Amino acid sequence: MLSQEVISPKFKSKLGNAVLYSSAFTVNIALNCTAESLGINGELISITKDGIDRNDHDGGDPLISDISVLAPSARDKSLAPTGKGLVTLYIPAYIEYRNYWGTDKDEDGKFVRSEKYNQIKTEVAETLIQRVEKELSVNLKEHILFYDVSTPITYYRYTGNKNGTMMGARHGKENMQAKIAHHQTKVKNLIIGGHWADLGGGVPIAVKAAANAVLLTLKKEYKSSFKLLANYMDGKLSVEQLNSSDLVKPYNNSWTN
Ligand SMILES: Cc1cc2nc3c(=O)[nH]c(=O)nc-3n(C[C@H](O)[C@H](O)[C@H](O)COP(=O)(O)OP(=O)(O)OC[C@H]3O[C@@H](n4cnc5c(N)ncnc54)[C@H](O)[C@@H]3O)c2cc1C
Known part of the structure; x- marks a missing residue:
C-alpha cells in the first residue's frame, strides 16, 4: 500500500519473501452433549x-497432518448452553492447497468462494472428524x-495476514538476515504493534x-510516563508501585472498555 519513497522495492521484496508460519484449517463443532461426556476435557489432545516424514506432521495433508483437539467449553462453561459442548479440531494448512481451496479470482485478484470451495471444505472437515x-x-x-x-482463505479474509498465516514471520536465519523484524516505519507516528513487528509470532x-x-x-510524547512504564518493564518497579503512581489511571479490570 505504501509508495516507493516510504518503503524501498528491495525491502518490499524481502518482506514478500519472508519465511512465514503456516495457516490453519479449523473445525469448530457444536455438540448436543458436553465435550467431557465424550472424554474430551481441558487438555490439548x-x-x-x-x-511419516518429519515435515509431513505439519504439511497440511488432512490424512496425515497432526490434529489438535481442544474443548473450549470444558474450560469455560459460558461458551455453550448447559449440557451442550464445543470441540475444536485443527491442523496446520496452506493457502495453495488444491489450487487455493478451489476458489476462483475476481478481476481485482480477490478470492471468490464457490461450490467447489464448500465441497473441499466439507471433505477436509469430514476427514478430520x-x-x-x-x-x-x-x-x-x-x-x-x-x-x-475456517480455511486459510477464511483466515486471510478476516485478518489480512499474508497467506492466512497464523503467526506471521518465523524465527530463523533468513528472516534475521533480511531484517524482517521492525517496529518503526518511515511513516511518521506509524509504529507496528502486532505480531508482524517481530519474529516468532503468536500472542506473546x-x-x-x-x-x-x-x-x-x-x-516521544510523555517522557515521565515512559520512564515509569520502562522501569516496571525492566523489573525495577513492582505492579503496586506502578499502579500507585499519579500517572496511572484506575481501571476496574472489566475488559469491556
Ligand atoms: C487457528 C489459530 C491458532 C492459534 N494458536 C495460537 C496459540 O496457541 N498460541 C499463540 O500464541 N498464538 C496462536 N495463534 C496466533 C495468534 O492468534 C496471533 O499471532 C495473534 O492473534 C496476532 O495478534 P495481532 O494483534 O498481531 O493480530 P490479529 O489478532 O490478527 O488482529 C488484527 C485485527 O485487525 C483487524 N483488521 C485487519 N485489517 C483491518 C482493516 N483494514 N481495518 C480494520 N481492522 C482490520 C482484524 O480483523 C483483526 O481483528 C493462533 C492463530 C490461529 C489462526
Whole structure:
C-alpha cells in the first residue's frame, strides 16, 4: 500500500519473501452433549501419525497432518448452553492447497468462494472428524449439532495476514538476515504493534510488540510516563508501585472498555 519513497522495492521484496508460519484449517463443532461426556476435557489432545516424514506432521495433508483437539467449553462453561459442548479440531494448512481451496479470482485478484470451495471444505472437515473418531474411539458425528469451518482463505479474509498465516514471520536465519523484524516505519507516528513487528509470532509476540509500541510513543510524547512504564518493564518497579503512581489511571479490570 505504501509508495516507493516510504518503503524501498528491495525491502518490499524481502518482506514478500519472508519465511512465514503456516495457516490453519479449523473445525469448530457444536455438540448436543458436553465435550467431557465424550472424554474430551481441558487438555490439548494431539493426534499424530507414526512412520511419516518429519515435515509431513505439519504439511497440511488432512490424512496425515497432526490434529489438535481442544474443548473450549470444558474450560469455560459460558461458551455453550448447559449440557451442550464445543470441540475444536485443527491442523496446520496452506493457502495453495488444491489450487487455493478451489476458489476462483475476481478481476481485482480477490478470492471468490464457490461450490467447489464448500465441497473441499466439507471433505477436509469430514476427514478430520473421521480420524478423531477412530483415534479417540468416540462417536463424535452422532453428537454434532452443526459445525463451522475456517480455511486459510477464511483466515486471510478476516485478518489480512499474508497467506492466512497464523503467526506471521518465523524465527530463523533468513528472516534475521533480511531484517524482517521492525517496529518503526518511515511513516511518521506509524509504529507496528502486532505480531508482524517481530519474529516468532503468536500472542506473546503480539503483546510484546504492543507494549514496545506504547513505550516508543510515550518516549516521544510523555517522557515521565515512559520512564515509569520502562522501569516496571525492566523489573525495577513492582505492579503496586506502578499502579500507585499519579500517572496511572484506575481501571476496574472489566475488559469491556
Ligand atoms: C487457528 C489459530 C491458532 C492459534 N494458536 C495460537 C496459540 O496457541 N498460541 C499463540 O500464541 N498464538 C496462536 N495463534 C496466533 C495468534 O492468534 C496471533 O499471532 C495473534 O492473534 C496476532 O495478534 P495481532 O494483534 O498481531 O493480530 P490479529 O489478532 O490478527 O488482529 C488484527 C485485527 O485487525 C483487524 N483488521 C485487519 N485489517 C483491518 C482493516 N483494514 N481495518 C480494520 N481492522 C482490520 C482484524 O480483523 C483483526 O481483528 C493462533 C492463530 C490461529 C489462526
